[in-house]
């Protein structure tokens with residue numbers, strides 16, 4: 293008997309299975325995909341984890357029609373899905389390609405939700421230079437911060453990803469920014485934020501530029517430790533805090 297063919301353990305990480313020597317009890321094969329379970333927000337999260345872009349967009353529209361707010365869809369649907377995927381990545385159940393595909397779904401869904409997230413401010417309250425720090429390519433959270441800040445009346449100079457401390461500080465000086473906003477998603481790139489704070493001091497702009505920090509691994513304690521001004525856990529809070537700070541509230 294060919295064990296490779298007959299084994300239906302189907303665990304992606306099962307080495308014996310790949311070698312044709314799996315002794316696990318076979319899992320029952322599913323003839324039909326299971327119908328979607330749960331409410332629309334958890335279905336959005338599952339579709340995102342599976343990288344099903346069309347379905348994610350269709351479910352986001354369904355959720356809007358059902359009266360869910362864009363922020364709620366983002367937090368309890370899309371970001372929740374990303375968190376699950378991050379856990380799957382840590383447990384070797386998902387890999388970089390899955391994260392990339394999900395990131396594309398997330399970007400498409402963000403475009404769809406954008407008009408519902410934007411505020412209607414017509415005045416310009418201040419200017420922010422925003423970027424993801426050097427060595428870090430994660431930009432989904434940063435892009436959300438940009439959408440929320442622009443919608444709240446802030447002008448945003450988006451420096452993109454892999455931004456050095458020099459780029460942040462030079463831009464703040466040249467473009468007269470009121471705020472430098474740094475995003476980091478990797479524990480290995482967090483220290484770049486300290487460099488931004490130190491360089492802003494060295495270049496003499498620290499007293500007139502506020503430094504905002506954020507991203508999944510950042511904490512209020514870390515923000516204090518490196519001498520940043522403001523930590524926010526999400527994009528909506530970041531926009532609200534920036535407006536309040538610049539208005540002197």
Ligand code: B12
Pocket residue numbers: 371374375376377378379381382388389391392394395427428429430431432433434436437473474475476477478479480504505506507508509523524525526527528530
């Ligand atoms: C998608 C993803 C990717 C995509 C990114 C695509 C893209 N265009 O961004 C790709 C595939 C490229 C990727 C690559 C890697 N990734 Co990755 N990735 C993720 C994943 C699954 C989701 C991140 C995300 O977008 N979350 C959703 C957004 C909305 O959340 P957010 O960024 O936190 O943003 C919110 C807040 O934090 C806040 N915020 C964000 N920025 C800012 C800034 C300011 C100023 C403020 C105030 C607030 C704020 O507001 C946002 C919205 O409310 C996470 C897991 C996770 N749960 O975070 C892993 C994760 C971050 N990646 C991880 C790793 C290890 C990697 C790789 C090293 C993998 C590899 N072996 O190559 C590479 C690194 C590449 C690099 N040099 O950057 C690890 C990091 C672990 C660690 N200890 O540092 C994680 C945590 C996965 C895990 N559980 O292990 N990744």
